[in-house]
Amino acid sequence: MTGSATGSGATLESGAAIATTRPAIETHELRKEFGRIVALAGLTMTVPQGEVFGFLGPNGAGKTTAVKLLLGLSRPTAGGGLVMGAPLGDVPVRRRIGYLPELFRYQGWMTAREVLALHCELARLPRAEWAPEIRAALELVGLVDRADWRTETFSKGMQQRLGLAVALLGRPELVVLDEPTSALDPVGRQDVRGIIGALRDRGTTVFLNSHLLTEVERVCDRVAIVERGRVVAELSMADITRERGVSVLVTGLDDGGVEVAARFGPARVDGEWLFVDRIPDAAVPELVSELVSLGGAIHAVVPTRQTLEERFLSLLGPAPETSDEDAPTASREARP
Amino acid sequence: MNSVESILILARLTLREAAGRRLLWALVGLTALIVVLTWWAFSRISEVSPVSGPVQMLGVSQVTVMLAFMFSFVLAMTAVFAGSPAIGPDIENGLLLAMLARPIRRSEVMLGRWLGLAVVLVAYALAAGYLELGAVVLATGYAPADPLAAPLYLALEALILLTLAIVLSTRVASVAGGAIAVVAYGLAWMAGVMGGVGEAFNNDVLRWAGIVAKLILPSDVLWLGSAAALTPTDEVLRGGGLAEPALYKFSPFSGVSPSLPWLVWCAIWVVGALALGSLLLRQREL
Numbered sequence: 001m002t003g004s005a006t007g008s009g010a011t012l013e014s015g016a017a018i019a020t021t022r023p024a025i026e027t028h029e030l031r032k033e034f035g036r037i038v039a040l041a042g043l044t045m046t047v048p049q050g051e052v053f054g055f056l057g058p059n060g061a062g063k064t065t066a067v068k069l070l071l072g073l074s075r076p077t078a079g080g081g082l083v084m085g086a087p088l089g090d091v092p093v094r095r096r097i098g099y100l101p102e103l104f105r106y107q108g109w110m111t112a113r114e115v116l117a118l119h120c121e122l123a124r125l126p127r128a129e130w131a132p133e134i135r136a137a138l139e140l141v142g143l144v145d146r147a148d149w150r151t152e153t154f155s156k157g158m159q160q161r162l163g164l165a166v167a168l169l170g171r172p173e174l175v176v177l178d179e180p181t182s183a184l185d186p187v188g189r190q191d192v193r194g195i196i197g198a199l200r201d202r203g204t205t206v207f208l209n210s211h212l213l214t215e216v217e218r219v220c221d222r223v224a225i226v227e228r229g230r231v232v233a234e235l236s237m238a239d240i241t242r243e244r245g246v247s248v249l250v251t252g253l254d255d256g257g258v259e260v261a262a263r264f265g266p267a268r269v270d271g272e273w274l275f276v277d278r279i280p281d282a283a284v285p286e287l288v289s290e291l292v293s294l295g296g297a298i299h300a301v302v303p304t305r306q307t308l309e310e311r312f313l314s315l316l317g318p319a320p321e322t323s324d325e326d327a328p329t330a331s332r333e334a335r336p
Numbered sequence: 337m338n339s340v341e342s343i344l345i346l347a348r349l350t351l352r353e354a355a356g357r358r359l360l361w362a363l364v365g366l367t368a369l370i371v372v373l374t375w376w377a378f379s380r381i382s383e384v385s386p387v388s389g390p391v392q393m394l395g396v397s398q399v400t401v402m403l404a405f406m407f408s409f410v411l412a413m414t415a416v417f418a419g420s421p422a423i424g425p426d427i428e429n430g431l432l433l434a435m436l437a438r439p440i441r442r443s444e445v446m447l448g449r450w451l452g453l454a455v456v457l458v459a460y461a462l463a464a465g466y467l468e469l470g471a472v473v474l475a476t477g478y479a480p481a482d483p484l485a486a487p488l489y490l491a492l493e494a495l496i497l498l499t500l501a502i503v504l505s506t507r508v509a510s511v512a513g514g515a516i517a518v519v520a521y522g523l524a525w526m527a528g529v530m531g532g533v534g535e536a537f538n539n540d541v542l543r544w545a546g547i548v549a550k551l552i553l554p555s556d557v558l559w560l561g562s563a564a565a566l567t568p569t570d571e572v573l574r575g576g577g578l579a580e581p582a583l584y585k586f587s588p589f590s591g592v593s594p595s596l597p598w599l600v601w602c603a604i605w606v607v608g609a610l611a612l613g614s615l616l617l618r619q620r621e622l
Contacts (some may be wrong), residue, residue, distance in 0.1 A: 034621065071437050073622050091439050099437035104430035107349075109356040120437035121345055166434065176437075 024049045024174050024205035025070060027081030027088075031229075032065050032074065039065040041229035042079065047222075049173075052196055054204040054220035056213065056308075058316060063209045064102055067178050070207070071099055084174055095123055098172035102179045102209070108152030112143055112162050116169060117153055125170045137165035140195060164195065175199060178209045195221050217308040225315055233315050239313050243299045245277040246284050249300040250291055257301040260290050272295035272299075277306070342440045346448020347455065347539045354456050359418070363456075364397065367464040372404065373470050378475035389574045396478040397567045400469075401591070404486065404566055407468065408559055411461050411494040412521050419501025420514035422449045422615065433622055443614035450502050450610065457498055461491035481572075482565035488595075489562035492602065496555045497521055499606050503613035507620060520553050528556030532590065554602045563591025 025047035032040040040062040047053045057063050068074040070081070072089040086093035106115045113134060120130040138144045141161040146154070151162060160183045163267065167175055177196075181189045196219045199206050210216050216223060225233045245265065250257065251272055258274065261267035264287050265279040276287065281303075288298055354360050378396075387396050405618040436442060465487025473479060480486065497517060504513035531546015533539070550557050551577060567590065594602075 068622065073433060073436055091441060094437060094439045097437065099434070101430055101433045101437070104434045106431065106434065107353065109353065118349065119434075119438065122342075122435060122440055124341075124439060163434070 003064065006165065021049045022085055023047055023082075024051075025053075025081065025083050025207065027066075027070070027079065029079035029187060030066070030069055030076050030081055030088075031078040032062070032069060033077045039229060040069070040076075043069075043226070043229065043231060045224050045231050045234065047205060047207060049205050050200070050203045051221040052200050052208060052219050054216035054223035055207060055209045055226065056211065056216060056223055056312065057226035059211065061226045063226060064178060065205075065212075065229075066226070067099075067102075067176055067209055071176060083151065084224075095170070096173045098167035098169065098175040100167040100175075100177045100180050102182070104163055105159070106166070108149050109150060111148045112138070112152055112154075112165075113147045114233075115162065116165060119166045119169055123170050129170070133169050137168050140168060140198075141165045142191060157185060157188055160184055161188070161191075164192065167197070168199075171202075172204065174205045176207045176209070179211070180208070181210070181212060181215055189215065213309045213312055223308065226311060227316055235311065237308070240308055241305055243278055243306045244281065245275060245304045245306065246279055247293065247300075247304050248274045248276070248286070248288070248298060248300045249302075250274050250296045250298050253294060253296040256296055257291060257296055260294060261287060275304070338439075339441070340443055342444035343448040343451060343513045345440075346445055347452035350449050350452025350580070351455060354452070360456065363460050363464075365412070367460070367467065370407075370464070371467045371471050375471035375475050378472050382476040386613070387478045390568065393478055393568050394573065396472075396476050397480060400472055400478070400480065401563045401566045403472075403564055404465075404490065405559075407465065408490050408562065411457070411490055412555070413518070414460070415453075415457055415488055415494040415498040416455050416501045416514050416517040416521070419450075419498045420505050420517060421510040422446075422453065422502045423505040424508065424510050424513065429621055430555060436622070442617045446502065446506065446613055446617050447610065450499065452503070454495055456493045457494045461494050462487050465490055480566040481569045486565035489558045490564060490573075493555050493558035493562070496553070496558065496602065496606065499609045499613075500553065503609050503616070506617040508611050520613045521555055524549055524553040524556045525559065528560060531556075532560075532592075550598070551601070554598065554605050557594045557598045557602060560592045561594040564593045565591070567591060 023046045025045070027043050027045055029283065030040060030043040031038070043062070043066055055063055055066070063141075065074065069076050069088060070083055074093070076088065081088050083090070084096055107118070110118070114135040116137060117130055120133060125133060134147075135144075138147050138278050141164050143158065143161050144160060146147055151159065154162065160180065164177070164180060167177065184192060193215070195207055196208070206219075207215060208216060208220060212299050222234065222236050224231045225235070232287070249263075249272055253274075258267050258269055261274055261276050264276050264283055266277045268275050274291075284301065284303075288301060292298060352368065378399075381399065383397065385392055385395075387393055423432075432445065435445065469480070469483050500520060501513060501517045504516055508516065527546050527549030530542050531549070534542025534544075534546055581605070
C-alpha cells in the first residue's frame with residue numbers, strides 16, 4: 001500500500017509491499033457535484049501498476065462517476081489526480097487506456113470488425129497493426145464467428161464481449177472495466193475472469209468497477225470499498241482471505257460460553273453454532289477445551305475463512321444515522 | 337494536425353453512416369425523380385407559351401424561383417433532420433462515451449460530425465440544384481441571371497441551418513432541437529419578407545427588423561441571393577421593353593444579391609456558432 005492513499009475516512013488495512021513503479025492511478029480528494037447532489041465526496045486512492053484493482057461499493061456510491069473522472073469524460077468539481085502519470089483529462093494518455101463503459105452502444109449499422117477498426121483508428125494504432133489486433137481481440141472474447149455481423153443484431157452479452165474486445169485493442173497499459181460481467185451468463189463470466197487473469201500476466205493494470213463481490217473476489221489483487229463517494233477501506237485480497245475463523249457446533253452451554261469464546265476473537269451464536277472470527281489456528285484446541293470444561297458437548301469444529309462479502313457487509317452494514325462526517329462506520333472506528 | 341486528423345476520422349464515419357443508413361441513396365433517388373418531373377413540367381409550359389420575350393421570361397423566372405423555394409425548404413428540412421440528432425442521441429445511448437475515452441476531444445467529434453453532414457448536404461444541394469436548373473434551361477431556353485450562383489446560395493443556406501441544428505443538438509433533445517431550428521428558419525424567412533416590404537415602402541422599422549433577424553440567423557440572406565440569381569437582370573428586362581422592372585420584380589419571390597459584408601457575416605456566424613457548440617458540448621455531463 002502506498003502512503004498517498006491515506007485520505008480522510010480511508011482505512012489502510014493492508015501491509016502489502018510498496019509499489020516500486022509510479023502508480024497507474026492516484027487521486028487526491030477528487031470531488032464531483034451535480035448541482036446540489038454530491039456524487040463523489042472526496043476520493044483519495046492509489047492503484048499500483050500491474051495489479052487487478054477492484055472498485056466496490058453499493059449502488060449510488062459514485063463508482064461510475066469516479067471512472068468517468070479518471071478517464072477525463074467528466075470534470076471534477078475539486079481535487080485532482082494522475083492516470084498513468086498524466087493529469088486527469090489529458091487527451092494523449094488515452095492511447096494507453098482501454099475502457100469498457102457500463103452503459104454503452106456501438107454503431108448498430110457497423111459490423112463487429114468495423115467497430116474494432118474504427119477504434120483502432122481512434123486509438124491511432126498504426127494501420128499495419130489493425131488486422132492482427134482485431135483478430136486477436138475477436139479471438140480473446142470469442143466473437144470470431146460473429147465478426148461480420150452488424151452489431152445491432154447482437155444480444156446484450158455479445159455486445160458486452162464486443163465492448164471488452166474494444167477495450168483490449170492496442171494492448172493498453174491500463175484497462176478500465178465498468179461492470180464487465182453484468183450481462184454475461186456464467187460461461188461468459190468465467191471467460192472474462194480468464195481474460196482479466198491474462199491481462200494481469202502481461203503486466204496490464206486492470207481497474208474493475210463492480211458490485212458482484214464474488215467476481216471481484218476471484219480476480220482482484222486489491223480492492224477499495226467506496227461509500228458515499230469516499231474510500232472507506234483499501235484491502236488486499238490476500239489479507240482478507242488470511243483472516244480465518246472457526247465455527248463450533250456445540251450443545252449444553254449457557255451464555256458464559258460466548259463470553260469465553262469472545263476472549264479468542266469476535267464471537268456470536270446462531271442456534272447451536274458458535275462463530276469465532278479472527279482466531280489464530282493454534283488457539284482453536286484451547287477454545288475447544290475451554291468450551292468442554294464449561295460443560296459443552298462439541299459435535300463439530302469447522303475452520304472458516306472470511307469472504308469479501310462478509311468484510312464488505314461488516315464495513316458498510318449498519319446504515320449511518322447521522323451526517324456523513326459523523327457517521328460511525330466500522331472503518332472510522334478502526335482508523336488509527 | 338492531430339485535431340484535423342480526428343475531425344476527418346469523424347467526418348468519414350458520418351459519411352459512412354449516411355451511406356449505411358441509406359440517407360444518401362434516398363437523396364439520389366428523390367433527386368432523379370424531381371429532375372425528370374421538372375423537365376416534363378417546364379416542357380409543357382414552353383409548349384403552351386414559348387419563352388420569347390421579357391414578360392414570359394419573368395413568368396418562367398417566377399415559377400423557377402418558386403421551385404427553388406420548395407427545394408430550399410426541402411434542403412432546410414434535410415439539414416435540420418440530419419443535424420438535430422447529430423450529438424444528443426449519441427450521448428444518451430452511450431455511443432459517445434466509448435469514443436471519447438479515445439484520444440479525441442468533444443469539439444473534434446462535433447466538428448467531424450458537422451463536416452461529414454456538410455459534405456453530404458452541399459453535394460446534394462449542388463448536384464440536385466444544377467440538374468434541376470439544367471432541366472429548366474433545356475426545356476424552356478430561359479437563362480437566369482446567374483445560374484451558377486443560385487444552387488451555391490441554396491447550399492450555403494442549408495449549411496447555416498445544419499450548423500444551427502448541430503449546435504442545438506449539443507444541449508437539446510433531437511425532437512426539440514429540430515423543432516426550434518424549423519421555427520427559427522420560418523421566422524427568418526418571414527422576417528426577410530418583412531424586411532423586403534420595409535425596403536419597398538421605405539419603412540425603417542420593418543427594414544431594421546429584417547436586418548436584425550438576418551444577423552441572428554442569416555439563412556434568408558442566402559435564400560434572397562438565390563432568388564435574385566434566378567430572376568432575369570434589370571438590363572435584360574429593360575432591353576426587352578419593360579419600363580419599370582423593379583415593379584414587376586416586387587413579389588414574395590423577388591430576391592436581392594447578398595453584399596460581400598453579408599457573405600462575410602454568414603461565414604462569421606457559422607464559425608461563431610460552431611465555437612458556441614463546442615463550448616456547450618464541453619460543459620455537458622455525459
